[in-house]
Amino acid sequence: MNHPARWWHALPDGRVQCDLCPRDCKLHEGQRGACFVRQREGNAMQLTTYGRSSGFCIDPIEKKPLNHFYPGSSVLSFGTAGCNLACKFCQNWDISKSRDMDKLGAAASPEVIARAAQAAGARSVAFTYNDPVIFAEYAMDVADACHAVDVQTVAVTAGYIHAAPRAEFYAKMDAANIDLKGFTERFYADLCAARLADVLDTLSYVKNETACWLEITTLLIPGENDSDDEVRALSRWIRAELGPDVPLHFTAFHPDFKMTDKAATPPATIRHARRIAQEEGLHFVYTGNIHDPEGGSTWCPGCGAGLVRRDWYEAGDYRINEAQRCAQCGTHVAGRFGVFERPFGRKRIPVTLQ
Numbered sequence: 335m336n337h338p339a340r341w342w343h344a345l346p347d348g349r350v351q352c353d354l355c356p357r358d359c360k361l362h363e364g365q366r367g368a369c370f371v372r373q374r375e376g377n378a379m380q381l382t383t384y385g386r387s388s389g390f391c392i393d394p395i396e397k398k399p400l401n402h403f404y405p406g407s408s409v410l411s412f413g414t415a416g417c418n419l420a421c422k423f424c425q426n427w428d429i430s431k432s433r434d435m436d437k438l439g440a441a442a443s444p445e446v447i448a449r450a451a452q453a454a455g456a457r458s459v460a461f462t463y464n465d466p467v468i469f470a471e472y473a474m475d476v477a478d479a480c481h482a483v484d485v486q487t488v489a490v491t492a493g494y495i496h497a498a499p500r501a502e503f504y505a506k507m508d509a510a511n512i513d514l515k516g517f518t519e520r521f522y523a524d525l526c527a528a529r530l531a532d533v534l535d536t537l538s539y540v541k542n543e544t545a546c547w548l549e550i551t552t553l554l555i556p557g558e559n560d561s562d563d564e565v566r567a568l569s570r571w572i573r574a575e576l577g578p579d580v581p582l583h584f585t586a587f588h589p590d591f592k593m594t595d596k597a598a599t600p601p602a603t604i605r606h607a608r609r610i611a612q613e614e615g616l617h618f619v620y621t622g623n624i625h626d627p628e629g630g631s632t633w634c635p636g637c638g639a640g641l642v643r644r645d646w647y648e649a650g651d652y653r654i655n656e657a658q659r660c661a662q663c664g665t666h667v668a669g670r671f672g673v674f675e676r677p678f679g680r681k682r683i684p685v686t687l688q
Contacts, residue, residue: 335441337384339372340471341499350374355418355467355494356532369468371416383414384472386441388463392454392683396647398462398490399583399622401632402669403509403547405642406649406677409488410451410685412442413463414472419492420527421515422592423555442687444472444479450687451485458508462490470495470503477506493536494528504540509547509670511583512537516552516559517568525558534571541576547670549581551622554599554607556587565607569614578617578635579668584608585622605629618668636665647680 341353349360352367359367361374371383390412395403398411417424442450451459459480466473466489477487486508493512495503504510514533515526522530540548552568554560565584572580584607586599601624608629611619621629630644639662643651652674653661660667 335385336373336375336380336382337471339379339381341496342379344377350377350379352379353496354470354499355496356529357418357494367418368420369416369418371414371468381469381471383416383469385443387412387414390442390447390450390685390687392456392678392685393460394647394649394678394680394682395458395460395488396630396644396649397682398460398488398511399551399585399620400488400509400511400547400549401583401620401630401642401644402549402581402618402667402671403488404457404486404670404672405632405652406674407457408455408678409458409460410447410454410456411460411462412447413461413466414469415464416468417465417492418468418494419465422525423553423587423596424591444476446687447476448479448483448485450685451480452483454685456485458486458488460488460490462488465491465494467491467493467495467499467503470499474503474506481506492526492528493533493540495536497535497539500536500539504544504546507544507546509549510540511549511551512540514550514552514568514572517564517571518559521559534575538575541580548576549583551583551585552607553585553587554603555593556597556599556603558596560599560603560607562606562610565610566614569611569616572611573615578615580616581618581620581669582611582616583620583622584611586624588623599623601626632667634660634663634665634667636660637663639663641667645680649677 352359366373393411395407395409461473489507489510519530522528584604588598604621608619617635627645632642655661
């Protein structure tokens with residue numbers, strides 16, 4: 335379904351420029367931006383995927399990954415198609431790189447999505463699988479509908495967005511996991527066709543200028559962004575610019591899309607990166623895409639006690655009190671926490687919206 339897009343302007347040469355993200359796509363009649371879903375029609379921009387999805391699932395919130403946003407709760411997850419980055423290592427390329435609109439068979443209005451999440455007992459709705467930045471108008475309308483029925487919203491994104499739409503978008507998000515894909519401009523230019531500086535700006539903005547809860551994910555790729563020096567520099571930047579309490583997730587790469595020649599990341603590499611980040615003063619560092627109960631669990635930065643134990647995506651042994659403090663020593667635990675009820679578990683449940 336086409337829907338009027340925001341954040342664009344007409345150029346003197348007759349083209350229309352999209353102002354959503356730093357790509358600044360300049361389009362003639364009928365052309366689509368690099369994201370594929372924002373298209374010029376006449377003298378205006380249209381979002382071509384409004385109200386359409388590649389499918390809906392109920393997931394554990396830890397799968398996003400978010401470990402400090404109502405642990406153990408469930409989240410209704412969905413995405414559309416397209417992406418405004420060109421990552422050669424994309425782990426969801428069949429969705430994010432899709433050019434087949436026929437794959438978007440699940441149609442749902444913002445109100446239908448909000449009611450479905452509420453009926454399923456999901457605490458939140460996540461915009462994921464592909465980057466919600468490119469369907470921001472749809473995501474923001476869904477967020478409004480969710481908030482009207484006391485359901486929260488989560489953005490899983492690469493953070494590649496201009497300042498003006500960024501302010502509007504994150505004002506409607508309760509939590510975000512932002513990919514920090516590497517820590518060199520070379521990595522972003524060669525493997526993502528993007529710029530690191532723009533992502534760092536978004537991270538700083540979300541943490542320091544909004545009420546949106548922030549966690550960060552870095553996918554470690556052998557020989558590309560997994561050196562000790564790069565992991566240490568990334569960790570130091572997070573501590574200095576965002577603070578020690580922002581959770582950082584190091585996850586393992588598997589060969590996919592245009593990087594099938596690379597070996598999967600060894601679990602030892604992920605665990606080693608976690609130790610480096612802890613040495614640099616980060617309080618909450620996690621491992622992902624490997625079986626590592628220690629690296630997946632939350633530990634008190636004060637006394638070292640286990641606060642939330644996790645095995646894969648299943649949370650348990652919850653020891654954070656109602657004041658959001660360690661039940662053993664009283665240290666404050668950064669995040670969004672509530673009464674810990676029966677955890678959703680690790681299952682993933684596809685759903686059909688009516």
